[in-house]
Amino acid sequence: MADKKLSTANYKGTRDFYPEDMQFRNWMFETMKKVVISYGYREYDGPILESLDIYKAKSGQEIVDKQLYDFIDKGERHVAIRPEMTPTLARMVAARARDLPRPIRWFSIPNLWRYEAPGHGRLREHWQLNVDIFGVNSVTAEIEIISLACDILFAFNAPKDSFRVKFSHRGILSSFLRNTLSLGSEKEEAVAKILDKKNKITQSEFESSLLELLQNPNEQLTLIYQYLNSDVDTVLQIPGINEESVRYIQEFYDKIKILEISESVEFDPSIIRGFDYYTGFIFEIFDTNKENKRSLYGGGRYDNLIGLFSNEELSGIGFGLGDVTLENFLKTHKLIPEFKRESSVYLTLMNNSLLSDTLLLARELRKEGIDTEISLDGNQKLGKQISLAEKKGYRYLLVLGEDEIKNNSVVLKDLKESSQIIILKSQLINELKKVLGI
Amino acid sequence: MADKKLSTANYKGTRDFYPEDMQFRNWMFETMKKVVISYGYREYDGPILESLDIYKAKSGQEIVDKQLYDFIDKGERHVAIRPEMTPTLARMVAARARDLPRPIRWFSIPNLWRYEAPGHGRLREHWQLNVDIFGVNSVTAEIEIISLACDILFAFNAPKDSFRVKFSHRGILSSFLRNTLSLGSEKEEAVAKILDKKNKITQSEFESSLLELLQNPNEQLTLIYQYLNSDVDTVLQIPGINEESVRYIQEFYDKIKILEISESVEFDPSIIRGFDYYTGFIFEIFDTNKENKRSLYGGGRYDNLIGLFSNEELSGIGFGLGDVTLENFLKTHKLIPEFKRESSVYLTLMNNSLLSDTLLLARELRKEGIDTEISLDGNQKLGKQISLAEKKGYRYLLVLGEDEIKNNSVVLKDLKESSQIIILKSQLINELKKVLGI
Numbered sequence: 001m002a003d004k005k006l007s008t009a010n011y012k013g014t015r016d017f018y019p020e021d022m023q024f025r026n027w028m029f030e031t032m033k034k035v036v037i038s039y040g041y042r043e044y045d046g047p048i049l050e051s052l053d054i055y056k057a058k059s060g061q062e063i064v065d066k067q068l069y070d071f072i073d074k075g076e077r078h079v080a081i082r083p084e085m086t087p088t089l090a091r092m093v094a095a096r097a098r099d100l101p102r103p104i105r106w107f108s109i110p111n112l113w114r115y116e117a118p119g120h121g122r123l124r125e126h127w128q129l130n131v132d133i134f135g136v137n138s139v140t141a142e143i144e145i146i147s148l149a150c151d152i153l154f155a156f157n158a159p160k161d162s163f164r165v166k167f168s169h170r171g172i173l174s175s176f177l178r179n180t181l182s183l184g185s186e187k188e189e190a191v192a193k194i195l196d197k198k199n200k201i202t203q204s205e206f207e208s209s210l211l212e213l214l215q216n217p218n219e220q221l222t223l224i225y226q227y228l229n230s231d232v233d234t235v236l237q238i239p240g241i242n243e244e245s246v247r248y249i250q251e252f253y254d255k256i257k258i259l260e261i262s263e264s265v266e267f268d269p270s271i272i273r274g275f276d277y278y279t280g281f282i283f284e285i286f287d288t289n290k291e292n293k294r295s296l297y298g299g300g301r302y303d304n305l306i307g308l309f310s311n312e313e314l315s316g317i318g319f320g321l322g323d324v325t326l327e328n329f330l331k332t333h334k335l336i337p338e339f340k341r342e343s344s345v346y347l348t349l350m351n352n353s354l355l356s357d358t359l360l361l362a363r364e365l366r367k368e369g370i371d372t373e374i375s376l377d378g379n380q381k382l383g384k385q386i387s388l389a390e391k392k393g394y395r396y397l398l399v400l401g402e403d404e405i406k407n408n409s410v411v412l413k414d415l416k417e418s419s420q421i422i423i424l425k426s427q428l429i430n431e432l433k434k435v436l437g438i
Numbered sequence: 439m440a441d442k443k444l445s446t447a448n449y450k451g452t453r454d455f456y457p458e459d460m461q462f463r464n465w466m467f468e469t470m471k472k473v474v475i476s477y478g479y480r481e482y483d484g485p486i487l488e489s490l491d492i493y494k495a496k497s498g499q500e501i502v503d504k505q506l507y508d509f510i511d512k513g514e515r516h517v518a519i520r521p522e523m524t525p526t527l528a529r530m531v532a533a534r535a536r537d538l539p540r541p542i543r544w545f546s547i548p549n550l551w552r553y554e555a556p557g558h559g560r561l562r563e564h565w566q567l568n569v570d571i572f573g574v575n576s577v578t579a580e581i582e583i584i585s586l587a588c589d590i591l592f593a594f595n596a597p598k599d600s601f602r603v604k605f606s607h608r609g610i611l612s613s614f615l616r617n618t619l620s621l622g623s624e625k626e627e628a629v630a631k632i633l634d635k636k637n638k639i640t641q642s643e644f645e646s647s648l649l650e651l652l653q654n655p656n657e658q659l660t661l662i663y664q665y666l667n668s669d670v671d672t673v674l675q676i677p678g679i680n681e682e683s684v685r686y687i688q689e690f691y692d693k694i695k696i697l698e699i700s701e702s703v704e705f706d707p708s709i710i711r712g713f714d715y716y717t718g719f720i721f722e723i724f725d726t727n728k729e730n731k732r733s734l735y736g737g738g739r740y741d742n743l744i745g746l747f748s749n750e751e752l753s754g755i756g757f758g759l760g761d762v763t764l765e766n767f768l769k770t771h772k773l774i775p776e777f778k779r780e781s782s783v784y785l786t787l788m789n790n791s792l793l794s795d796t797l798l799l800a801r802e803l804r805k806e807g808i809d810t811e812i813s814l815d816g817n818q819k820l821g822k823q824i825s826l827a828e829k830k831g832y833r834y835l836l837v838l839g840e841d842e843i844k845n846n847s848v849v850l851k852d853l854k855e856s857s858q859i860i861i862l863k864s865q866l867i868n869e870l871k872k873v874l875g876i
Binding site: 005006007008009010011012014015016017018019022023025026037038039040042043044045046047048049050051053054057066069071072073074075077079081091092094095096101102103105106111113115125136138140141143144147151255258259308309310311344346349355356359360363366369371372373374376377388391392 | 449511551553693794804810
């Protein structure tokens with residue numbers, strides 16, 4: 001008699017978070033938040049729907065044309081589900097730019113949507129930690145952001161050698177493309193993208209894709225190699241490089257040496273990070289593991305984020321870290337702990353006439369901060385109740401039967417050790433707190 | 439030179455959560471979560487986009503026709519932003535119905551969207567705590583759910599007399615409409631909706647709207663008043679009332695007396711809660727304050743939630759509590775605390791040459807669990823830095839100047855008391871933890 005049933009599959013490219021998945025997500029978000037809050041950043045949020053206009057004006061062409069979840073609402077407004085948080089952030093900061101005490105330190109963990117072909121590690125929705133600081137024009141903001149970005153990985157117990165921070169400056173790249181290579185502006189982005197890909201392709205692929213774009217390949221290729229092999233000091237020897245930008249990152253590099261993370265930080269002139277968006281310092285953090293050798297996250301400085309909404313100028317620096325990327329990193333480096341249910345208890349209901357005593361004990365325990373799930377079926381045999389508690393992941397089980405009630409006691413079973421002790425009711429709270437470590 | 443700027447207004451009917459709003463929201467959610475977790479419920483989540491089909495099949499006609507944010511995605515799938523969580527919950531439970539250990543105790547705090555005319559307390563998006571238990575067929579599940587629902591309000595320090603829980607049973611209402619009043623099935627819902635509105639309209643409005651629907655008004659009105667004035671015992675004297683349903687709520691009423699919340703709980707036969715959805719026990723919690731005398735939240739038992747997806751039968755009981763409704767309740771009863779920044783510090787940067795010392799001190803404090811925001815501008819005078827710290831809501835400020843570095847000390851300013859003490863660096867962590875209460 002099976003009538004036609006709806007599919008239980010979720011919408012393509014999305015995830016259902018069952019309790020064990022949600023526990024992992026919560027652990028990841030809480031760990032990130034703790035670090036960000038320890039630097040004085042405050043959480044914000046905005047609606048997941050925004051007017052299409054702000055993405056048309058701020059997001060890249062590819063996002064708007066191919067990846068947006070946009071539609072006309074019932075009131076004829078053209079809206080979109082947010083593909084990124086920055087336009088919302090800019091809108092909110094612009095609305096109160098004059099009132100917010102500076103520096104403005106904000107973070108958020110929004111759910112973001114892009115219509116993409118789902119594939120390995122590429123979903124249509126993800127969460128992304130966004131951290132931004134506004135109103136500091138000196139390199140001290142870069143130092144704080146890099147330090148914070150590294151501390152997030154350390155908070156997950158990532159070893160020092162598990163990642164590298166590579167930084168550059170948009171002004172160095174721009175001056176190299178424009179002044180040193182004398183590319184027409186229409187070729188600059190194409191060449192930049194090839195430089196960015198260098199470590200993912202073979203040398204001959206790299207060179208052949210460049211040759212299509214270069215006018216004086218011999219001379220220009222030499223300059224490109226000189227550029228890519230330069231360090232913070234030697235990059236200035238290349239003709240046409242913007243000196244101010246180099247001085248800025250020299251100052252950053254000099255000052256970050258105060259911190260022990262500086263060992264993990266290096267100049268990499270091939271870094272790009274969104275061609276149109278950033279205007280100053282840029283950085284990217286890479287996994288060093290060979291199986292997951294990819295960019296984890298990155299960010300940079302933008303000088304005119306709120307310009308679309310306001311005449312005020314406000315320089316900021318920020319980064320975004322996606323939950324799927326982070327999860328891959330944590331898996332690769334075996335940094336995900338086992339989540340156990342060892343600080344709460346499962347309380348049996350030995351028969352239905354004991355419901356009052358059982359409910360009242362549960363209330364008492366909860367009042368004392370001891371999370372207590374109870375069996376609601378007194379017809380179930382003890383063995384069945386124990387096996388349910390085990391399936392639910394509990395280590396500790398309390399038995400309150402007629403004998404225990406007579407003796408003013410409770411039996412505490414440790415399902416992991418297969419042991420049990422009898423505890424007097426008057427001592428139950430203290431004993432339990434000790435056992436559960438709360 | 440003001441060129442045309444985009445509006446900083448958010449999409450109509452939505453909210454921007456600036457840090458102070460977010461702090462409130464986080465406090466509200468954390469308080470609710472703590473209670474629900476203390477009963478052993480586990481958090482889940484699903485995607486905010488679902489196939490339109492599941493709302494067509496499960497949600498009321500009004501939602502689907504007028505309130506859905508639905509659209510065709512770039513792959514020609516008809517999808518909708520979730521207007522409620524229950525269809526997602528049913529889909530997820532159905533997908534794993536055989537593997538999940540019972541009772542299944544789940545909760546979520548999803549963001550939900552409905553296209554409505556925005557007005558006082560009516561937005562297009564809100565968050566809603568959803569709590570559900572599946573797989574318990576006895577009244578013990580009702581007792582747990584009512585107890586949990588009340589404990590949420592108590593966790594916000596709501597006084598006992600600030601709310602009342604009114605309960606009934608779908609079977610009592612149905613048998614009254616069908617057997618007692620002998621209404622045709624097409625009139626049942628209309629009459630039920632008038633009964634539900636009784637306390638919001640005058641008696642003459644109540645009667646005149648009923649008269650349009652009744653065939654033997656004299657006789658039927660008498661029965662309606664007898665019904666509305668009945669209690670758990672006298673309701674059975676009305677001819678045609680379903681006895682099994684009455685026995686069920688009598689058992690509930692009898693057993694809930696164990697708990698002190700029973701004083702706040704009463705039978706109310708006019709309760710409806712979604713005409714098509716619930717199949718058994720139903721309840722609604724009302725604010726008792728005259729200025730906000732409205733339903734806060736409610737729920738009930740449904741016998742076949744997963745039936746659309748699965749042939750398995752699984753009875754559940756649950757409720758939903760919206761953040762806007764709860765916020766109104768908390769405001770009306772003055773239950774919202776002041777959120778202060780008194781457990782973290784603001785660290786000054788006295789001049790730019792002290793950047794190393796300042797950064798290192800901040801890192802040390804954070805490592806010890808002391809949240810530390812630092813000034814990043816050593817050119818700002820102390821007075822300016824203090825006033826910024828105050829604007830950011832800090833009570834405690836640390837000054838690390840050249841004198842302090844020489845003397846191995848730090849100055850701790852209490853901006854609320856306008857006092858300061860000098861602390862030796864070796865004692866700083868302990869002293870600060872005492873002052874900050876961490």
